[in-house]
Amino acid sequence: MAGKEKLVSAITSREEDFAQWYTDIVKKAELINYSSIKGCMIIRPNGYAIWENIQRALDERFKATGVENVYMPMFIPESLLQKEKDHVEGFAPEVAWVTHGGGEKLQERMCVRPTSETLFCDLYANIVQSYRDLPKLYNQWCSVVRWEKTTRPFLRSMEFLWQEGHTAHATEEEAEERTIQMLNLYADFCEEVLAIPMIKGKKTDKEKFAGANSTYTIEALMHDGKALQSGTSHNFGDGFAKAYDIQYTDKENKLSYVHQTSWGMSTRIIGAVIMVHGDDSGLVLPPKIAPKQVMVIPIAQKKEGVLENAQALCDRLSKVARTGIDISDKSPGWKFSEYEMRGIPVRVEIGPKDIENGVCVLARRDTGEKLTVNIADVEKEVTALLDTIQKDMLERARAHRDAHTYTAQSLEEMGKIINETPGFIKAMWCGSQECENKIKEEYAITSRCMPFEQEKISDKCVCCGKEAKTMVYWGKAY
Amino acid sequence: MAGKEKLVSAITSREEDFAQWYTDIVKKAELINYSSIKGCMIIRPNGYAIWENIQRALDERFKATGVENVYMPMFIPESLLQKEKDHVEGFAPEVAWVTHGGGEKLQERMCVRPTSETLFCDLYANIVQSYRDLPKLYNQWCSVVRWEKTTRPFLRSMEFLWQEGHTAHATEEEAEERTIQMLNLYADFCEEVLAIPMIKGKKTDKEKFAGANSTYTIEALMHDGKALQSGTSHNFGDGFAKAYDIQYTDKENKLSYVHQTSWGMSTRIIGAVIMVHGDDSGLVLPPKIAPKQVMVIPIAQKKEGVLENAQALCDRLSKVARTGIDISDKSPGWKFSEYEMRGIPVRVEIGPKDIENGVCVLARRDTGEKLTVNIADVEKEVTALLDTIQKDMLERARAHRDAHTYTAQSLEEMGKIINETPGFIKAMWCGSQECENKIKEEYAITSRCMPFEQEKISDKCVCCGKEAKTMVYWGKAY
Numbered sequence: 001m002a003g004k005e006k007l008v009s010a011i012t013s014r015e016e017d018f019a020q021w022y023t024d025i026v027k028k029a030e031l032i033n034y035s036s037i038k039g040c041m042i043i044r045p046n047g048y049a050i051w052e053n054i055q056r057a058l059d060e061r062f063k064a065t066g067v068e069n070v071y072m073p074m075f076i077p078e079s080l081l082q083k084e085k086d087h088v089e090g091f092a093p094e095v096a097w098v099t100h101g102g103g104e105k106l107q108e109r110m111c112v113r114p115t116s117e118t119l120f121c122d123l124y125a126n127i128v129q130s131y132r133d134l135p136k137l138y139n140q141w142c143s144v145v146r147w148e149k150t151t152r153p154f155l156r157s158m159e160f161l162w163q164e165g166h167t168a169h170a171t172e173e174e175a176e177e178r179t180i181q182m183l184n185l186y187a188d189f190c191e192e193v194l195a196i197p198m199i200k201g202k203k204t205d206k207e208k209f210a211g212a213n214s215t216y217t218i219e220a221l222m223h224d225g226k227a228l229q230s231g232t233s234h235n236f237g238d239g240f241a242k243a244y245d246i247q248y249t250d251k252e253n254k255l256s257y258v259h260q261t262s263w264g265m266s267t268r269i270i271g272a273v274i275m276v277h278g279d280d281s282g283l284v285l286p287p288k289i290a291p292k293q294v295m296v297i298p299i300a301q302k303k304e305g306v307l308e309n310a311q312a313l314c315d316r317l318s319k320v321a322r323t324g325i326d327i328s329d330k331s332p333g334w335k336f337s338e339y340e341m342r343g344i345p346v347r348v349e350i351g352p353k354d355i356e357n358g359v360c361v362l363a364r365r366d367t368g369e370k371l372t373v374n375i376a377d378v379e380k381e382v383t384a385l386l387d388t389i390q391k392d393m394l395e396r397a398r399a400h401r402d403a404h405t406y407t408a409q410s411l412e413e414m415g416k417i418i419n420e421t422p423g424f425i426k427a428m429w430c431g432s433q434e435c436e437n438k439i440k441e442e443y444a445i446t447s448r449c450m451p452f453e454q455e456k457i458s459d460k461c462v463c464c465g466k467e468a469k470t471m472v473y474w475g476k477a478y
Numbered sequence: 479m480a481g482k483e484k485l486v487s488a489i490t491s492r493e494e495d496f497a498q499w500y501t502d503i504v505k506k507a508e509l510i511n512y513s514s515i516k517g518c519m520i521i522r523p524n525g526y527a528i529w530e531n532i533q534r535a536l537d538e539r540f541k542a543t544g545v546e547n548v549y550m551p552m553f554i555p556e557s558l559l560q561k562e563k564d565h566v567e568g569f570a571p572e573v574a575w576v577t578h579g580g581g582e583k584l585q586e587r588m589c590v591r592p593t594s595e596t597l598f599c600d601l602y603a604n605i606v607q608s609y610r611d612l613p614k615l616y617n618q619w620c621s622v623v624r625w626e627k628t629t630r631p632f633l634r635s636m637e638f639l640w641q642e643g644h645t646a647h648a649t650e651e652e653a654e655e656r657t658i659q660m661l662n663l664y665a666d667f668c669e670e671v672l673a674i675p676m677i678k679g680k681k682t683d684k685e686k687f688a689g690a691n692s693t694y695t696i697e698a699l700m701h702d703g704k705a706l707q708s709g710t711s712h713n714f715g716d717g718f719a720k721a722y723d724i725q726y727t728d729k730e731n732k733l734s735y736v737h738q739t740s741w742g743m744s745t746r747i748i749g750a751v752i753m754v755h756g757d758d759s760g761l762v763l764p765p766k767i768a769p770k771q772v773m774v775i776p777i778a779q780k781k782e783g784v785l786e787n788a789q790a791l792c793d794r795l796s797k798v799a800r801t802g803i804d805i806s807d808k809s810p811g812w813k814f815s816e817y818e819m820r821g822i823p824v825r826v827e828i829g830p831k832d833i834e835n836g837v838c839v840l841a842r843r844d845t846g847e848k849l850t851v852n853i854a855d856v857e858k859e860v861t862a863l864l865d866t867i868q869k870d871m872l873e874r875a876r877a878h879r880d881a882h883t884y885t886a887q888s889l890e891e892m893g894k895i896i897n898e899t900p901g902f903i904k905a906m907w908c909g910s911q912e913c914e915n916k917i918k919e920e921y922a923i924t925s926r927c928m929p930f931e932q933e934k935i936s937d938k939c940v941c942c943g944k945e946a947k948t949m950v951y952w953g954k955a956y
Contacts, residue, residue: 035550035551035597035600035601036558036597037551037554037588040552040553042548042550042601043549044548045546045547048547049546049547068526069523070520070522070526071526071621072513073520073637074621074637076515077514093580093581094580095579095580096553096578096580097576097577097579098574098577098590099578100574100577101573101625102573102574102627103571103625112552112576119520123511123513123520126511127511138523143620145552147580147581159553
């Protein structure tokens with residue numbers, strides 16, 4: 001892979017094989033490396049820097065709503081995991097067990113956290129006594145482990161990075177409010193920072209989190225017409241509080257159970273960024289999370305004055321954007337392809353002719369468009385262009401999603417859509433799990449969510465023809 | 479603990495029982511909570527916010543030297559751990575083993591990383607081919623697990639948070655240079671940000687890292703005269719490269735082994751902050767890492783205008799420092815004690831009389847000193863005071879360390895010092911492990927480091943009386 005003569009080899013096109021295109025990108029843009037542990041990935045600097053930018057932006061938004069960060073142990077004793085029945089049933093089959101430590105067999109085995117509800121409950125039971133101690137709005141950034149048979153970089157791996165927020169409230173209303181608040185926060189973050197529009201809604205009972213009263217979700221549509229669950233927010237009611245005995249004394253000095261929520265977003269969202277924005281030349285990163293937003297490429301750099309001028313441009317642009325420069329002896333063509341593969345939003349080209357004319361060229365990664373601008377105005381021009389790219393990427397993603405959102409009146413219609421022009425399918429549902437199961441069995445289509453914005457497409461369930469209760473977004477999902 | 483009438487109960491004094499004083503502080507300042515997993519701690523918001531500030535400052539310094547962040551799997555297959563003989567001997571006894579996952583027994587057990595040299599070696603063997611790929615300057619922020627029988631919050635726990643840097647270089651010289659560069663970076667960080675002066679030096683062979691050619695360390699002196707190893711930087715030479723087959727093609731097209739380093743700092747350093755700066759009223763935080771630097775306390779807050787003026791002060795100060803305000807109905811006396819316990823550097827008091835006179839009172843946490851300043855100048859005054867506190871804390875810590883650094887000419891003298899006036903002991907050493915062992919057996923004193931700044935205290939080894947080679951800092955250690 002290394003050396004002066006390395007060429008940027010082409011990747012599989014999206015049309016030809018979307019799955020292979022995805023794998024090519026994560027490898028060639030050097031986002032990840034496979035590791036010697038099956039199903040675990042190594043996140044390389046190009047990938048991790050994206051995660052750091054996501055973390056920073058999300059964390060700031062969390063803290064603005066009063067959330068505080070903590071760190072909980074990575075191990076959960078088996079007895080603690082087992083206290084909430086639905087929860088343990090949901091997670092026990094996919095955990096990793098530590099059975100030996102310090103050379104000895106453990107008296108009680110511990111799992112590596114697949115999620116930390118049980119640990120937060122244990123903590124809250126200890127530190128919450130009075131209504132004055134509420135709410136508790138804790139979050140942690142960590143890695144979790146879930147044993148998966150089939151894994152794909154970012155989308156599904158045995159270990160992944162995420163944040164998990166866990167809150168405890170005095171009332172049911174307050175817990176519901178926080179659940180929705182965090183869902184909205186996720187959706188706004190995805191639109192404003194990742195340039196990915198989201199459908200917000202509630203999961204059906206079949207699809208909700210193990211132990212939750214209700215699960216809310218944001219769903220995005222990938223370029224290939226498949227859906228990706230991008231973040232979830234759960235309202236637990238007082239179920240966990242009862243299992244873990246988390247009670248507080250209210251203002252009237254009566255004991256009550258707390259009401260809890262949890263909400264999470266993971267490195268999976270990087271998969272969404274790749275599959276929503278990427279193209280056949282590689283990654284396309286929204287400026288707000290791009291580790292480098294601008295790359296300066298000198299043209300004919302051995303000619304007098306080129307390197308100095310390019311470096312001066314880089315220095316100036318570094319004050320307004322995350323800017324890099326490539327002065328290696330590779331050809332400009334190689335460099336163009338390389339930084340296109342890495343998805344850097346703006347390329348700045350500067351050569352002898354440009355210098356003579358007092359201009360440089362800005363090339364947009366998202367459209368390929370080139371603009372010649374005066375060097376004197378370069379900070380202003382680049383800042384404005386990064387803004388435009390960020391907005392345009394969102395609008396293109398929205399247009400693609402809307403163009404691939406369909407309505408269906410019958411099972412047959414659903415099947416035809418999913419096989420011919422895959423996308424979101426809006427269709428009515430009677431509310432029975434039987435119909436949900438049938439749709440899944442026939443077409444591998446799952447209910448993505450019952451959207452907050454309801455429409456009445458028909459009176460009848462798309463599956464059984466009985467009276468419909470809700471409009472559901474359906475789709476094939478990652 | 480909760481409720482209006484909660485009193486800030488006194489903590490054990492340092493003189494009475496330093497260990498109990500430490501435990502009292504970590505609990506009462508709400509830095510940690512014990513968890514249901516023996517030896518694992520929960521880092522609560524007050525503690526985690528300190529770690530976030532440490533992380534931010536360190537990470538910035540790392541990146542300024544070209545370091546890039548990555549994330550490696552938390553599991554290490556047994557066969558991978560075993561490739562470097564010294565390394566596995568050092569760590570195997572204290573790891574936790576995962577033997578089951580996804581409901582099945584694993585074909586090969588995996589340990590939870592105690593440190594990640596082996597994983598980084600595996601990665602470098604894959605991605606380093608040519609001299610053009612070097613150096614690799616990777617770092618990760620993560621948690622690691624080491625099975626410990628006796629644990630203490632921050633100082634020694636089964637799981638702890640840290641960063642581990644791992645670099646690969648073309649030459650021996652470059653690796654040595656990076657090892658020393660990172661040691662200096664740690665020492666500067668501790669002095670400039672944590673206000674803790676460090677002794678820099680090299681570990682003896684007995685005390686070096688399992689698998690390293692040489693280990694460098696920074697050592698700090700705690701208030702009780704015991705030493706704390708605060709950060710280490712290791713030069714591996716090409717030992718790991720040979721064990722893991724990490725070769726590159728050099729400019730002459732010959733295959734050579736890379737030279738590697740690793741370096742780490744952990745949540746342990748929070749223990750140093752507590753034990754260097756804390757006093758009998760609680761935590762004392764250096765302004766640069768204090769989650770809140772200033773706390774505004776209204777006096778007689780029910781009197782007209784007090785709350786508004788206090789809030790206005792808080793708003794103005796928020797622009798120059800991390801500022802909070804406590805307008806709860808607890809008494810000012812309670813609030814004073816509470817924020818002293820939490821170590822907040824500056825308290826701002828404002829009451830009806832102050833408002834009349836256009837002044838407010840600034841109280842320093844580190845000295846207890848009070849200053850009356852004009853409200854008009856409050857931003858300037860507080861900024862200057864935070865600076866002064868930061869500097870004074872470093873100077874006081876340095877004076878304490880210097881006053882508790884002794885020289886010894888004989889074993890008996892060492893014993894007398896360590897029992898009567900514990901501190902660092904500078905004494906000559908012949909270089910034999912026999913003498914090192916003897917000193918440890920007799921007085922539980924270990925060699926802390928062979929400092930870069932050598933002095934010639936005598937010609938003879940403090941233990942055997944033979945010719946001395948090096949001056950060593952000795953001490954009792956955490």
